[in-house]
Amino acid sequence: MIVCVAVVGHQNNPLYIQSFTEADDALKLHHIVHCSLDVVDERVNNPKKSGPMLNETFLGLLYPIENYKVYGYLTNTKVKFILVTTDLDVKDADVRNFFRRFHAAYVDAVSNPFHVPGKKITSRTFAERVSTIVKSFGFSSAG
Amino acid sequence: MVREVSESCVDSLLTEMVACYCNRFYANKPELAARRIEAIGYQVGHQLSERYTMERPRFTDHLEAIKFICKDFWSELFKKQIDNLKTNHRGTFVLQDNKFRWLARMSVDPSIDNASSVEDNSAPTPENKAAQAMSMHLYFPCGIIRGALSNLGIPCAVSADISNLPACSFVVRIKA
Protein backbone atom coordinates (compact mmCIF):
# COMPACT_ATOMS: atom_id res chain seq x y z
CA MET A 1 0.00 0.00 0.00
CA ILE A 2 1.24 3.47 -0.86
CA VAL A 3 1.31 5.58 2.27
CA CYS A 4 2.78 8.80 0.91
CA VAL A 5 3.62 10.57 -2.34
CA ALA A 6 5.43 13.85 -2.81
CA VAL A 7 6.52 16.30 -5.48
CA VAL A 8 9.59 18.34 -4.61
CA GLY A 9 10.96 21.28 -6.61
CA HIS A 10 14.53 21.69 -7.78
CA GLN A 11 15.47 23.69 -4.71
CA ASN A 12 14.07 20.95 -2.52
CA ASN A 13 10.94 23.01 -1.95
CA PRO A 14 7.86 20.84 -1.38
CA LEU A 15 5.28 21.31 -4.15
CA TYR A 16 2.86 18.59 -3.13
CA ILE A 17 2.82 16.05 -0.34
CA GLN A 18 0.00 13.70 0.48
CA SER A 19 -0.18 10.79 2.88
CA PHE A 20 -2.71 7.99 2.56
CA THR A 21 -2.87 6.41 6.00
CA GLU A 22 -5.46 6.35 8.70
CA ALA A 23 -2.78 6.53 11.34
CA ASP A 24 -1.49 9.82 12.61
CA ASP A 25 1.96 9.46 11.14
CA ALA A 26 2.02 12.33 8.66
CA LEU A 27 4.97 13.92 10.42
CA LYS A 28 6.96 10.76 10.29
CA LEU A 29 6.21 10.29 6.58
CA HIS A 30 7.16 13.87 5.83
CA HIS A 31 10.42 13.23 7.59
CA ILE A 32 11.04 10.14 5.47
CA VAL A 33 10.35 12.13 2.31
CA HIS A 34 12.70 14.84 3.51
CA CYS A 35 15.52 12.39 4.14
CA SER A 36 15.03 10.76 0.78
CA LEU A 37 15.86 14.02 -1.00
CA ASP A 38 19.46 13.76 0.12
CA VAL A 39 19.62 10.25 -1.24
CA VAL A 40 18.33 11.50 -4.59
CA ASP A 41 20.93 14.27 -4.70
CA GLU A 42 23.66 11.86 -3.78
CA ARG A 43 22.59 9.38 -6.47
CA VAL A 44 22.48 12.01 -9.15
CA ASN A 45 25.74 13.68 -8.17
CA ASN A 46 27.65 10.43 -7.88
CA PRO A 47 27.01 8.84 -11.23
CA LYS A 48 29.42 5.94 -10.61
CA LYS A 49 27.11 4.47 -8.03
CA SER A 50 24.10 4.46 -10.29
CA GLY A 51 25.97 2.87 -13.15
CA PRO A 52 24.18 2.38 -16.43
CA MET A 53 20.94 4.05 -15.30
CA LEU A 54 22.80 7.34 -14.96
CA ASN A 55 20.24 9.51 -16.69
CA GLU A 56 17.09 7.56 -16.28
CA THR A 57 14.25 9.46 -14.65
CA PHE A 58 13.37 6.42 -12.57
CA LEU A 59 15.85 6.21 -9.71
CA GLY A 60 14.59 2.95 -8.22
CA LEU A 61 14.65 2.09 -4.55
CA LEU A 62 16.24 4.93 -2.61
CA TYR A 63 16.36 3.13 0.70
CA PRO A 64 14.39 0.78 2.91
CA ILE A 65 13.51 2.13 6.35
CA GLU A 66 11.69 0.33 9.15
CA ASN A 67 8.52 -0.92 7.50
CA TYR A 68 8.71 1.25 4.43
CA LYS A 69 10.32 1.30 1.05
CA VAL A 70 11.10 4.63 -0.54
CA TYR A 71 11.33 5.09 -4.32
CA GLY A 72 12.44 8.12 -6.29
CA TYR A 73 12.07 9.69 -9.72
CA LEU A 74 13.78 12.79 -11.11
CA THR A 75 12.39 14.63 -14.14
CA ASN A 76 14.40 16.44 -16.75
CA THR A 77 13.25 19.67 -15.16
CA LYS A 78 14.84 18.60 -11.84
CA VAL A 79 11.57 17.91 -10.07
CA LYS A 80 11.61 14.96 -7.67
CA PHE A 81 8.80 12.50 -7.13
CA ILE A 82 8.94 10.39 -3.98
CA LEU A 83 6.88 7.30 -3.26
CA VAL A 84 6.66 5.65 0.16
CA THR A 85 5.07 2.21 0.36
CA THR A 86 4.54 -0.46 3.01
CA ASP A 87 4.62 -3.28 0.46
CA LEU A 88 7.80 -5.19 0.94
CA ASP A 89 7.85 -7.19 -2.27
CA VAL A 90 7.16 -4.53 -4.82
CA LYS A 91 7.50 -5.21 -8.52
CA ASP A 92 9.83 -2.79 -10.25
CA ALA A 93 7.42 -2.59 -13.19
CA ASP A 94 4.60 -1.49 -10.89
CA VAL A 95 6.66 1.35 -9.47
CA ARG A 96 7.76 2.45 -12.92
CA ASN A 97 4.17 2.36 -14.10
CA PHE A 98 3.12 4.38 -11.07
CA PHE A 99 5.70 7.09 -11.73
CA ARG A 100 4.84 7.22 -15.43
CA ARG A 101 1.18 7.94 -14.65
CA PHE A 102 2.09 10.27 -11.80
CA HIS A 103 4.40 12.21 -14.10
CA ALA A 104 1.62 12.60 -16.69
CA ALA A 105 -0.71 13.95 -13.99
CA TYR A 106 1.99 16.34 -12.80
CA VAL A 107 2.65 17.63 -16.32
CA ASP A 108 -1.04 18.35 -16.85
CA ALA A 109 -1.24 20.14 -13.50
CA VAL A 110 1.63 22.48 -14.34
CA SER A 111 0.10 23.08 -17.77
CA ASN A 112 -2.72 24.96 -16.09
CA PRO A 113 -2.09 28.58 -17.16
CA PHE A 114 -2.80 29.74 -13.62
CA HIS A 115 -0.23 27.48 -12.01
CA VAL A 116 2.84 29.44 -10.95
CA PRO A 117 6.09 27.47 -11.40
CA GLY A 118 7.74 26.70 -8.09
CA LYS A 119 4.50 27.22 -6.14
CA LYS A 120 2.53 24.47 -4.44
CA ILE A 121 0.18 22.44 -6.62
CA THR A 122 -3.32 23.17 -5.34
CA SER A 123 -5.26 21.66 -8.24
CA ARG A 124 -8.23 19.52 -7.23
CA THR A 125 -8.01 17.60 -10.50
CA PHE A 126 -4.41 16.70 -9.70
CA ALA A 127 -5.31 15.53 -6.20
CA GLU A 128 -8.09 13.34 -7.59
CA ARG A 129 -5.90 11.88 -10.29
CA VAL A 130 -3.16 11.11 -7.78
CA SER A 131 -5.63 9.42 -5.50
CA THR A 132 -6.84 7.21 -8.38
CA ILE A 133 -3.28 6.30 -9.34
CA VAL A 134 -2.40 5.51 -5.73
CA LYS A 135 -5.46 3.29 -5.31
CA SER A 136 -4.70 1.28 -8.43
CA PHE A 137 -1.05 0.75 -7.47
CA GLY A 138 0.01 -2.85 -8.01
CA PHE A 139 -3.19 -3.81 -9.82
CA SER A 140 -2.35 -2.54 -13.27
CA SER A 141 -0.03 -4.26 -15.68
CA ALA A 142 3.33 -2.83 -16.57
CA GLY A 143 2.06 -1.44 -19.88
CA MET B 1 -4.26 10.07 -30.49
CA VAL B 2 -2.72 13.52 -30.46
CA ARG B 3 -5.24 16.33 -30.35
CA GLU B 4 -4.91 18.81 -33.19
CA VAL B 5 -6.35 22.15 -34.23
CA SER B 6 -6.11 23.95 -37.54
CA GLU B 7 -2.93 25.93 -38.01
CA SER B 8 -5.03 29.04 -38.66
CA CYS B 9 -6.08 28.97 -35.01
CA VAL B 10 -2.51 29.37 -33.85
CA ASP B 11 -1.67 31.92 -36.55
CA SER B 12 -4.76 34.01 -35.82
CA LEU B 13 -4.14 33.92 -32.09
CA LEU B 14 -0.50 34.96 -32.43
CA THR B 15 -1.27 37.73 -34.89
CA GLU B 16 -4.01 39.07 -32.66
CA MET B 17 -1.96 38.74 -29.48
CA VAL B 18 0.88 40.74 -31.04
CA ALA B 19 -1.55 43.34 -32.44
CA CYS B 20 -3.24 43.63 -29.07
CA TYR B 21 0.00 44.38 -27.22
CA CYS B 22 1.66 46.47 -29.91
CA ASN B 23 -1.26 48.50 -31.21
CA ARG B 24 -3.75 48.72 -28.38
CA PHE B 25 -1.90 48.44 -25.06
CA TYR B 26 1.59 49.75 -25.70
CA ALA B 27 1.34 51.54 -29.06
CA ASN B 28 4.08 53.97 -28.06
CA LYS B 29 6.14 51.66 -25.93
CA PRO B 30 7.38 48.83 -28.11
CA GLU B 31 9.86 47.68 -25.44
CA LEU B 32 7.01 47.04 -23.03
CA ALA B 33 4.95 45.25 -25.67
CA ALA B 34 7.99 43.14 -26.51
CA ARG B 35 8.50 42.19 -22.88
CA ARG B 36 4.88 41.03 -22.51
CA ILE B 37 4.96 38.99 -25.72
CA GLU B 38 8.20 37.38 -24.60
CA ALA B 39 6.66 36.58 -21.22
CA ILE B 40 3.74 34.82 -22.89
CA GLY B 41 6.21 32.77 -24.94
CA TYR B 42 8.26 32.02 -21.82
CA GLN B 43 5.28 30.47 -20.04
CA VAL B 44 4.43 28.36 -23.09
CA GLY B 45 8.04 27.18 -23.51
CA HIS B 46 8.30 26.36 -19.82
CA GLN B 47 5.17 24.22 -19.97
CA LEU B 48 6.02 22.58 -23.30
CA SER B 49 9.49 21.51 -22.14
CA GLU B 50 7.83 19.80 -19.20
CA ARG B 51 5.49 17.94 -21.56
CA TYR B 52 7.96 17.06 -24.28
CA THR B 53 10.68 15.70 -22.00
CA MET B 54 8.29 13.42 -20.18
CA GLU B 55 9.40 10.05 -21.50
CA ARG B 56 13.09 10.68 -21.97
CA PRO B 57 16.28 10.35 -19.93
CA ARG B 58 17.69 13.44 -18.29
CA PHE B 59 20.12 15.57 -20.28
CA THR B 60 23.70 15.43 -19.08
CA ASP B 61 24.91 18.75 -20.46
CA HIS B 62 23.83 21.96 -22.18
CA LEU B 63 24.56 20.68 -25.66
CA GLU B 64 22.24 17.74 -25.19
CA ALA B 65 19.42 20.03 -24.08
CA ILE B 66 20.02 22.41 -27.00
CA LYS B 67 19.99 19.47 -29.40
CA PHE B 68 16.68 18.41 -27.94
CA ILE B 69 15.28 21.89 -28.67
CA CYS B 70 16.60 21.66 -32.25
CA LYS B 71 15.19 18.23 -32.93
CA ASP B 72 12.25 16.89 -30.95
CA PHE B 73 10.96 20.14 -29.53
CA TRP B 74 11.09 21.97 -32.87
CA SER B 75 9.49 19.02 -34.63
CA GLU B 76 6.56 19.01 -32.22
CA LEU B 77 5.95 22.68 -32.94
CA PHE B 78 6.82 23.02 -36.61
CA LYS B 79 6.96 19.47 -38.00
CA LYS B 80 10.59 20.07 -38.95
CA GLN B 81 13.91 20.33 -37.18
CA ILE B 82 16.25 23.28 -36.86
CA ASP B 83 18.39 23.21 -40.00
CA ASN B 84 21.69 24.35 -38.62
CA LEU B 85 23.21 24.55 -35.16
CA LYS B 86 26.40 26.47 -34.47
CA THR B 87 28.25 27.17 -31.27
CA ASN B 88 31.33 29.13 -30.23
CA HIS B 89 31.88 26.61 -27.42
CA ARG B 90 31.68 29.46 -24.95
CA GLY B 91 27.97 29.34 -24.20
CA THR B 92 26.54 30.86 -27.37
CA PHE B 93 24.44 28.75 -29.71
CA VAL B 94 22.90 29.80 -33.01
CA LEU B 95 19.86 27.82 -34.12
CA GLN B 96 18.92 28.46 -37.72
CA ASP B 97 15.60 27.55 -39.27
CA ASN B 98 15.91 28.04 -43.04
CA LYS B 99 12.22 28.64 -43.47
CA PHE B 100 10.72 29.61 -40.17
CA ARG B 101 7.07 28.72 -40.37
CA TRP B 102 5.66 31.62 -38.38
CA LEU B 103 7.41 34.12 -40.66
CA ALA B 104 6.56 32.27 -43.84
CA ARG B 105 2.90 32.27 -42.89
CA MET B 106 3.04 35.88 -41.78
CA SER B 107 3.97 37.28 -45.17
CA VAL B 108 0.61 36.17 -46.52
CA ASP B 109 -1.28 37.71 -43.63
CA PRO B 110 -3.57 40.38 -45.11
CA SER B 111 -3.21 42.65 -42.09
CA ILE B 112 0.48 42.99 -42.85
CA ASP B 113 0.28 42.97 -46.63
CA ASN B 114 -2.31 45.64 -46.14
CA ALA B 115 -5.02 44.41 -48.45
CA SER B 116 -8.54 44.41 -47.12
CA SER B 117 -8.35 45.17 -43.44
CA VAL B 118 -8.76 48.47 -41.70
CA GLU B 119 -5.60 50.48 -42.16
CA ASP B 120 -4.26 53.54 -40.51
CA ASN B 121 -3.05 55.78 -43.35
CA SER B 122 -0.87 57.92 -41.15
CA ALA B 123 1.29 54.91 -40.29
CA PRO B 124 4.86 54.67 -41.55
CA THR B 125 5.63 52.87 -44.78
CA PRO B 126 4.25 49.36 -45.12
CA GLU B 127 7.77 47.90 -45.27
CA ASN B 128 8.70 49.57 -42.03
CA LYS B 129 5.56 48.45 -40.39
CA ALA B 130 5.94 44.92 -41.65
CA ALA B 131 9.52 44.73 -40.38
CA GLN B 132 8.49 46.01 -37.00
CA ALA B 133 5.54 43.63 -36.80
CA MET B 134 7.84 40.79 -37.75
CA SER B 135 10.36 41.53 -35.05
CA MET B 136 7.51 41.83 -32.55
CA HIS B 137 6.25 38.41 -33.59
CA LEU B 138 9.67 36.93 -32.97
CA TYR B 139 9.64 37.80 -29.28
CA PHE B 140 7.16 34.98 -28.88
CA PRO B 141 9.36 32.10 -30.18
CA CYS B 142 12.36 33.68 -28.40
CA GLY B 143 10.34 33.47 -25.18
CA ILE B 144 9.41 29.87 -25.93
CA ILE B 145 13.06 28.86 -26.31
CA ARG B 146 14.12 30.74 -23.20
CA GLY B 147 11.26 29.25 -21.17
CA ALA B 148 12.03 25.73 -22.33
CA LEU B 149 15.76 25.98 -21.59
CA SER B 150 15.23 27.68 -18.22
CA ASN B 151 12.99 24.86 -17.14
CA LEU B 152 15.71 22.42 -18.15
CA GLY B 153 18.05 24.26 -15.82
CA ILE B 154 19.73 26.50 -18.39
CA PRO B 155 19.19 30.21 -17.75
CA CYS B 156 19.85 32.14 -20.95
CA ALA B 157 19.02 35.12 -23.15
CA VAL B 158 17.49 34.51 -26.59
CA SER B 159 17.30 36.89 -29.53
CA ALA B 160 16.31 36.48 -33.18
CA ASP B 161 18.12 37.47 -36.33
CA ILE B 162 16.18 37.86 -39.60
CA SER B 163 18.85 39.45 -41.76
CA ASN B 164 18.65 36.42 -44.00
CA LEU B 165 14.95 35.92 -44.71
CA PRO B 166 13.10 33.61 -44.94
CA ALA B 167 15.72 32.02 -42.70
CA CYS B 168 15.56 32.94 -39.06
CA SER B 169 18.32 32.45 -36.53
CA PHE B 170 17.78 32.23 -32.81
CA VAL B 171 20.80 33.19 -30.76
CA VAL B 172 20.96 31.56 -27.36
CA ARG B 173 23.43 33.00 -24.86
CA ILE B 174 23.75 30.87 -21.78
CA LYS B 175 24.23 32.82 -18.58
CA ALA B 176 27.33 31.75 -16.73
Next chain:
Amino acid sequence: MARVAPRTGDAIFANVERVNAELFTLTYGAVVRQLLTDLEEVEEVNKQLDQMGYNIGIRLIDEFLAKSNVSRCNDFRETTDVIAKVGFKMFLGVTASVTNWDADGTCCSIVLEDNPLVDFVELPDNCQGLYYCNILSGVIRGALDMVSMKTEVTWLRDVLRGDDVFELQVKLLKHVPEEYPYKDDE
Protein backbone atom coordinates in the same frame (compact mmCIF):
# COMPACT_ATOMS: atom_id res chain seq x y z
CA MET C 1 -27.86 26.18 -58.47
CA ALA C 2 -26.94 26.97 -54.90
CA ARG C 3 -24.03 25.02 -53.52
CA VAL C 4 -25.00 22.59 -50.85
CA ALA C 5 -23.35 23.29 -47.53
CA PRO C 6 -21.39 20.36 -46.16
CA ARG C 7 -23.09 18.74 -43.20
CA THR C 8 -19.96 18.31 -41.16
CA GLY C 9 -16.47 19.72 -41.23
CA ASP C 10 -14.63 16.41 -40.89
CA ALA C 11 -13.41 16.27 -44.46
CA ILE C 12 -12.28 19.89 -44.37
CA PHE C 13 -10.48 19.45 -41.07
CA ALA C 14 -8.71 16.42 -42.50
CA ASN C 15 -7.40 18.57 -45.32
CA VAL C 16 -6.31 21.77 -43.57
CA GLU C 17 -2.83 22.27 -42.11
CA ARG C 18 -3.04 21.15 -38.52
CA VAL C 19 -0.82 21.60 -35.50
CA ASN C 20 -0.48 20.04 -32.10
CA ALA C 21 -3.36 21.43 -30.02
CA GLU C 22 -1.13 21.78 -26.95
CA LEU C 23 0.67 24.72 -28.47
CA PHE C 24 -2.63 26.47 -29.12
CA THR C 25 -4.10 25.60 -25.71
CA LEU C 26 -1.03 26.69 -23.77
CA THR C 27 -0.56 29.85 -25.82
CA TYR C 28 -4.14 30.90 -25.24
CA GLY C 29 -3.74 30.16 -21.52
CA ALA C 30 -0.57 32.23 -21.34
CA VAL C 31 -2.33 35.11 -23.12
CA VAL C 32 -5.21 35.03 -20.64
CA ARG C 33 -2.81 34.89 -17.72
CA GLN C 34 -0.78 37.80 -19.07
CA LEU C 35 -3.92 39.87 -19.69
CA LEU C 36 -4.98 39.27 -16.09
CA THR C 37 -1.60 40.50 -14.89
CA ASP C 38 -1.67 43.58 -17.10
CA LEU C 39 -5.32 44.59 -16.85
CA GLU C 40 -5.97 43.40 -13.28
CA GLU C 41 -9.76 43.66 -13.64
CA VAL C 42 -11.43 40.41 -14.68
CA GLU C 43 -14.14 42.43 -16.46
CA GLU C 44 -11.50 44.16 -18.57
CA VAL C 45 -9.97 40.81 -19.50
CA ASN C 46 -13.38 39.52 -20.60
CA LYS C 47 -13.78 42.58 -22.78
CA GLN C 48 -10.29 42.29 -24.28
CA LEU C 49 -10.70 38.58 -25.06
CA ASP C 50 -13.99 39.33 -26.79
CA GLN C 51 -12.30 42.07 -28.81
CA MET C 52 -9.46 39.78 -29.81
CA GLY C 53 -11.99 37.18 -30.87
CA TYR C 54 -13.95 39.72 -32.89
CA ASN C 55 -10.82 40.75 -34.77
CA ILE C 56 -10.01 37.12 -35.46
CA GLY C 57 -13.59 36.36 -36.54
CA ILE C 58 -13.74 39.09 -39.16
CA ARG C 59 -10.59 37.66 -40.76
CA LEU C 60 -11.35 33.97 -40.29
CA ILE C 61 -14.71 34.20 -42.06
CA ASP C 62 -13.01 34.44 -45.46
CA GLU C 63 -10.98 31.32 -44.90
CA PHE C 64 -14.10 29.64 -43.63
CA LEU C 65 -16.18 30.52 -46.68
CA ALA C 66 -13.40 29.59 -49.07
CA LYS C 67 -12.54 26.24 -47.54
CA SER C 68 -16.02 25.15 -46.59
CA ASN C 69 -17.48 25.92 -50.01
CA VAL C 70 -20.42 27.50 -48.29
CA SER C 71 -22.05 30.22 -50.31
CA ARG C 72 -23.03 33.24 -48.27
CA CYS C 73 -26.36 32.26 -46.85
CA ASN C 74 -28.83 34.85 -45.72
CA ASP C 75 -30.75 32.68 -43.35
CA PHE C 76 -29.69 33.02 -39.71
CA ARG C 77 -30.77 29.50 -38.88
CA GLU C 78 -28.71 27.98 -41.65
CA THR C 79 -25.73 30.17 -40.83
CA THR C 80 -25.50 29.24 -37.16
CA ASP C 81 -25.92 25.62 -38.12
CA VAL C 82 -22.96 25.79 -40.48
CA ILE C 83 -20.84 27.62 -37.90
CA ALA C 84 -21.52 24.99 -35.29
CA LYS C 85 -21.16 21.91 -37.45
CA VAL C 86 -18.53 22.98 -39.94
CA GLY C 87 -16.79 26.00 -38.40
CA PHE C 88 -15.90 24.53 -35.04
CA LYS C 89 -14.76 21.28 -36.61
CA MET C 90 -12.70 22.99 -39.27
CA PHE C 91 -10.74 25.17 -36.86
CA LEU C 92 -10.82 23.53 -33.43
CA GLY C 93 -11.42 19.96 -34.50
CA VAL C 94 -14.52 19.63 -32.31
CA THR C 95 -18.20 19.53 -33.13
CA ALA C 96 -20.79 21.85 -31.67
CA SER C 97 -24.55 21.57 -31.87
CA VAL C 98 -27.32 24.14 -32.16
CA THR C 99 -30.34 23.99 -29.86
CA ASN C 100 -32.92 26.07 -28.02
CA TRP C 101 -34.31 27.99 -30.97
CA ASP C 102 -36.85 30.60 -30.01
CA ALA C 103 -40.19 30.85 -31.85
CA ASP C 104 -39.18 33.52 -34.37
CA GLY C 105 -35.83 31.95 -35.18
CA THR C 106 -33.63 34.81 -34.02
CA CYS C 107 -32.08 33.28 -30.93
CA CYS C 108 -30.42 29.95 -30.32
CA SER C 109 -27.69 28.21 -28.38
CA ILE C 110 -24.45 26.73 -29.63
CA VAL C 111 -23.48 23.88 -27.33
CA LEU C 112 -19.92 22.65 -27.07
CA GLU C 113 -19.07 19.52 -25.12
CA ASP C 114 -15.41 19.32 -25.95
CA ASN C 115 -13.24 22.42 -26.09
CA PRO C 116 -9.47 22.37 -26.61
CA LEU C 117 -9.11 25.85 -25.09
CA VAL C 118 -9.71 24.53 -21.58
CA ASP C 119 -7.56 21.38 -21.53
CA PHE C 120 -5.56 21.62 -18.26
CA VAL C 121 -7.38 24.79 -17.11
CA GLU C 122 -8.68 25.26 -13.60
CA LEU C 123 -9.87 28.72 -12.65
CA PRO C 124 -8.34 30.12 -9.47
CA ASP C 125 -10.78 31.37 -6.82
CA ASN C 126 -10.02 35.02 -7.55
CA CYS C 127 -11.03 34.63 -11.21
CA GLN C 128 -14.57 33.39 -10.83
CA GLY C 129 -15.94 36.25 -12.93
CA LEU C 130 -13.68 35.36 -15.83
CA TYR C 131 -15.21 34.09 -19.06
CA TYR C 132 -12.12 32.15 -19.93
CA CYS C 133 -13.28 31.24 -23.44
CA ASN C 134 -14.61 34.69 -24.25
CA ILE C 135 -12.47 34.77 -27.38
CA LEU C 136 -14.92 32.27 -28.91
CA SER C 137 -17.94 34.50 -28.47
CA GLY C 138 -15.95 37.30 -30.11
CA VAL C 139 -15.01 35.10 -33.05
CA ILE C 140 -18.64 34.15 -33.67
CA ARG C 141 -19.82 37.74 -33.37
CA GLY C 142 -17.08 38.96 -35.71
CA ALA C 143 -17.68 36.26 -38.30
CA LEU C 144 -21.43 36.86 -38.31
CA ASP C 145 -20.88 40.59 -38.56
CA MET C 146 -19.04 40.03 -41.84
CA VAL C 147 -22.04 38.25 -43.30
CA SER C 148 -24.23 41.18 -42.27
CA MET C 149 -25.69 39.66 -39.14
CA LYS C 150 -25.36 41.81 -36.04
CA THR C 151 -25.50 39.54 -33.06
CA GLU C 152 -25.11 39.48 -29.32
CA VAL C 153 -23.27 36.44 -28.00
CA THR C 154 -23.37 35.49 -24.33
CA TRP C 155 -22.26 32.56 -22.21
CA LEU C 156 -25.07 30.58 -20.59
CA ARG C 157 -23.06 27.61 -19.39
CA ASP C 158 -19.34 27.12 -18.79
CA VAL C 159 -17.58 23.90 -17.79
CA LEU C 160 -14.92 25.90 -15.92
CA ARG C 161 -17.70 27.26 -13.72
CA GLY C 162 -19.05 23.83 -12.97
CA ASP C 163 -21.55 23.29 -15.79
CA ASP C 164 -21.52 20.10 -17.81
CA VAL C 165 -21.14 21.79 -21.21
CA PHE C 166 -20.31 25.14 -22.79
CA GLU C 167 -23.37 26.97 -24.06
CA LEU C 168 -23.24 30.19 -26.05
CA GLN C 169 -26.43 32.06 -26.72
CA VAL C 170 -26.45 33.77 -30.11
CA LYS C 171 -29.10 36.43 -30.52
CA LEU C 172 -29.71 38.09 -33.87
CA LEU C 173 -30.09 41.84 -33.36
CA LYS C 174 -30.21 43.07 -36.91
CA HIS C 175 -29.91 41.40 -40.25
CA VAL C 176 -28.88 43.55 -43.18
CA PRO C 177 -29.34 41.42 -46.28
CA GLU C 178 -26.59 42.07 -48.77
CA GLU C 179 -27.72 44.35 -51.51
CA TYR C 180 -24.38 45.23 -53.03
CA PRO C 181 -25.09 48.97 -52.98
CA TYR C 182 -21.73 49.91 -54.49
CA LYS C 183 -22.72 48.33 -57.80
CA ASP C 184 -24.86 51.32 -58.65
CA ASP C 185 -22.38 53.88 -57.38
CA GLU C 186 -19.67 52.97 -59.82
